[in-house]
Amino acid sequence: xxKDIATPVRTRAILEKYGFSFKKSLGQxxxxxxxxxxxxxxxxxxxxxxGAIEVGPGIGALTEQIARRSKKVVAFxxxxxxxxxxxxxxxxxxxxxIIHSDVLKADVAEMIANEFAGFKDIMVVANLPYYVTTPIIxxxxxxxLPIRGIVCMLQKEVAERIAAxxxxxxxxxxxxxxxYYTDAETVMIVPKTVFVPQPNVDSAVxxxxxxxxxxxAVKSESFFFQVTKASFAQRRKTILNNLTSQLPEGKMKKxxxxxxxxxxxxxxxxRGETLSIxxxxxxxxxxxxxxx
Ligand code: SAM
Numbered sequence: 001x002x003k004d005i006a007t008p009v010r011t012r013a014i015l016e017k018y019g020f021s022f023k024k025s026l027g028q029x030x031x032x033x034x035x036x037x038x039x040x041x042x043x044x045x046x047x048x049x050x051g052a053i054e055v056g057p058g059i060g061a062l063t064e065q066i067a068r069r070s071k072k073v074v075a076f077x078x079x080x081x082x083x084x085x086x087x088x089x090x091x092x093x094x095x096x097x098i099i100h101s102d103v104l105k106a107d108v109a110e111m112i113a114n115e116f117a118g119f120k121d122i123m124v125v126a127n128l129p130y131y132v133t134t135p136i137i138x139x140x141x142x143x144x145l146p147i148r149g150i151v152c153m154l155q156k157e158v159a160e161r162i163a164a165x166x167x168x169x170x171x172x173x174x175x176x177x178x179x180y181y182t183d184a185e186t187v188m189i190v191p192k193t194v195f196v197p198q199p200n201v202d203s204a205v206x207x208x209x210x211x212x213x214x215x216x217a218v219k220s221e222s223f224f225f226q227v228t229k230a231s232f233a234q235r236r237k238t239i240l241n242n243l244t245s246q247l248p249e250g251k252m253k254k255x256x257x258x259x260x261x262x263x264x265x266x267x268x269x270x271r272g273e274t275l276s277i278x279x280x281x282x283x284x285x286x287x288x289x290x291x292x
Contacts, residue, residue: 181210
């Protein structure tokens with residue numbers, strides 16, 4: 001077996017060989033612990049037939065471990081300086097491909113059609129750049145890609161918000177947006193010491209398993225997300241106050257909002273954080289005719 005990239009000694013040697021300096025603005029915190037990397041890959045439940053998509057391979061620490069346990073890995077990397085390094089470090093793994101692109105601008109669906117034709121199982125596995133964690137996760141989910149799920153490292157605080165249940169302080173529109181598409185669970189808490197450089201925040205690994213159908217059926221997805229965002233605009237306000245102040249012409253439509261709340265069986269004095277996703281679905285469907 002080839003020597004692991006992710007040992008502190010090998011990582012330092014690779015960085016020195018190429019005179020690489022970290023760019024904080026690109027969220028570059030590389031993993032230097034093979035045990036953690038292996039556990040991340042374990043949570044993805046890959047097989048020899050699986051395809052994997054990685055966001056931000058860095059110097060290839062995670063890419064290597066995924067490559068050993070899947071059929072093919074395609075990774076998006078934004079930083080051109082990493083391309084020659086990856087060509088070197090990943091040379092033993094013919095089943096890896098790097099695409100030089102900002103994943104937020106990439107046509108991921110087209111990439112999947114081109115690179116993973118015939119694959120029955122595709123997972124996203126990544127140690128995400130923390131400055132764009134939420135946009136990346138939401139892009140991958142909103143595009144309804146043919147993936148089984150996402151296993152990724154991110155800020156612990158964001159992981160807690162994503163997996164939060166109603167009635168908790170972390171529960172909000174992000175929890176609802178992600179749990180609409182997936183079953184979300186935090187599977188690991190990760191100390192700062194396994195990264196170079198060490199990030200300022202604690203980290204966690206979450207597993208998002210894409211649901212066959214969204215958690216709730218709604219008449220308009222975009223309006224459902226608009227209602228959930230509006231309901232959490234000011235967390236200490238009641239749902240009635242948030243909806244009247246946030247929805248278009250909400251103040252003028254206060255009576256309609258009150259009757260929709262009644263139709264959905266939601267007391268106007270409740271706060272958004274107490275509503276389940278099912279209640280938000282009923283509420284958004286009841287509000288919709290008044291905002292079309
Ligand atoms: N996978 C490596 C590891 O675990 O050691 C590196 C992870 S590092 C946290 C994040 C990586 O994402 C960096 O290599 C960074 O250059 C890259 N990156 C940052 N923004 C990106 C974007 N918008 N699209 C693709 N890659 C990005």
